[in-house]
Amino acid sequence: MSDVRWVISILFHLFIVLVFGDTSQEQLDSDNVEIVALVSLDLHLNDVTFFELTEPLEVAYIYKIRPAKNFGSFMNYTLVAVELVLTTPQDACGPVSNAYYLRGNVALVERGGCSFLSKAINAEYAGAVAIIIADNDVSNDDTLIEMTTDETSRTSNIPAFFMLGRDGFMIMKTFHKFNIQSAVINIPINVTDSSALPRSFPPWSLW
Numbered sequence: 001m002s003d004v005r006w007v008i009s010i011l012f013h014l015f016i017v018l019v020f021g022d023t024s025q026e027q028l029d030s031d032n033v034e035i036v037a038l039v040s041l042d043l044h045l046n047d048v049t050f051f052e053l054t055e056p057l058e059v060a061y062i063y064k065i066r067p068a069k070n071f072g073s074f075m076n077y078t079l080v081a082v083e084l085v086l087t088t089p090q091d092a093c094g095p096v097s098n099a100y101y102l103r104g105n106v107a108l109v110e111r112g113g114c115s116f117l118s119k120a121i122n123a124e125y126a127g128a129v130a131i132i133i134a135d136n137d138v139s140n141d142d143t144l145i146e147m148t149t150d151e152t153s154r155t156s157n158i159p160a161f162f163m164l165g166r167d168g169f170m171i172m173k174t175f176h177k178f179n180i181q182s183a184v185i186n187i188p189i190n191v192t193d194s195s196a197l198p199r200s201f202p203p204w205s206l207w
Contacts, residue, residue: 048144049075049161051132051187053084058174059183061202062191065132065161066144071117072160075130075188083182084108084132086175092119096126098181103127106185110168111136115150120160130159130187134168141166141205166205 052062067074083105088098093114096102107123111133123131133147147162175181 049188050191051185052189053171053183053185054081055184056174056178056180058177059171059202061200062189063163063167063202064144065163066146068116068120068147068149068160068162071147071149072120072131072156072158075159078189079106079129079185079187081184081186082106082129084171084185085128085182086172087123087126088181090172092122092131094122096122099126101181104129105182106187107131108168108171109133110172111165116147116160116162117149117152117154117156120156120158121154124156124158128158130161132161132163132168134163134172135165137165138169139166140164164205167202170202170204 047066048064049067050062050064053059083101085098085101085105086108087096087102089096090110091113092107092109096107102123103126105128107126107128107130109119109123109131116133119133120131135145141164144162144164147160171183175183
């Protein structure tokens with residue numbers, strides 16, 4: 001299976017080079033957000049995506065998340081050294097009051113209180129470029145559920161992901177402990193290349 005994926009990745013790269021030129025290292029600057037334009041197929045494996053936090057050190061680990069099934073957009077780029085910002089209110093079921101800090105960054109939101117889609121719409125309206133919704137079951141350290149849209153006709157245009165409750169709890173706990181509301185995030189990252197993994201996975205979650 002890995003050989004097939006490797007061949008597909010090579011063919012995809014050749015196609016991009018032929019059509020667009022060699023842009024694999026191109027980086028775009030929008031709203032002071034560093035974006036790597038092309039994403040390897042290895043960054044989205046079996047409906048699981050990975051990101052890393054680099055600051056604060058207490059939560060500087062690699063985390064797994066699951067993309068929403070039928071709402072939001074596909075993340076075909078990489079965000080480098082942007083902020084993962086905890087929304088106010090924490091469930092993002094109403095207008096987000098800390099929108100100033102969300103612009104161009106990734107929203108961290110807690111599950112519950114309203115639909116997944118409502119949270120994504122509110123985060124997008126506040127300026128977030130992606131949203132990670134942490135399970136409100138803080139004991140959940142192994143199950144990534146499949147997020148689906150609600151019964152309305154509304155849409156969201158930012159990537160949306162589901163995070164384990166234990167991971168979300170530990171990140172939010174650290175925010176509260178140090179009286180901060182954000183962490184530095186790279187999303188998505190490649191976890192198939194062991195040489196590219198300077199950080200480990202969270203010790204509190206199952207892998």
